[in-house]
Amino acid sequence: MPSRYVSTGEAAKAIGVDRRTLQRWAVEGVVESALVTAGGHQRWDVEDLKAQLRKRRRGES
Incomplete structure (x- = not known):
């Protein structure tokens, strides 16, 4: 199943x-971010974003 990309505001809220x-x-x-649109807007995969933050918290940069 493809990932659902959300706006910065939606990702931040999540x-x-x-x-x-x-x-x-x-x-x-x-x-x-997961991608940047042609117009320069970031789109986020919330699960990937959460994983990035968990990894950072564990010190795995």
Whole structure:
């Protein structure tokens, strides 16, 4: 089954942070979006995003 990509706002809500926080984390390289649209908008796979954050918390960068 293909992943469902969501907007930055939806992804941020799913992980309990503000949209601007998620955008900042992406700029800082803390997390990476699943794709960027032709218009420059980030799209997120929420399960992948959660996995990235779990990995980071465990110190696996």
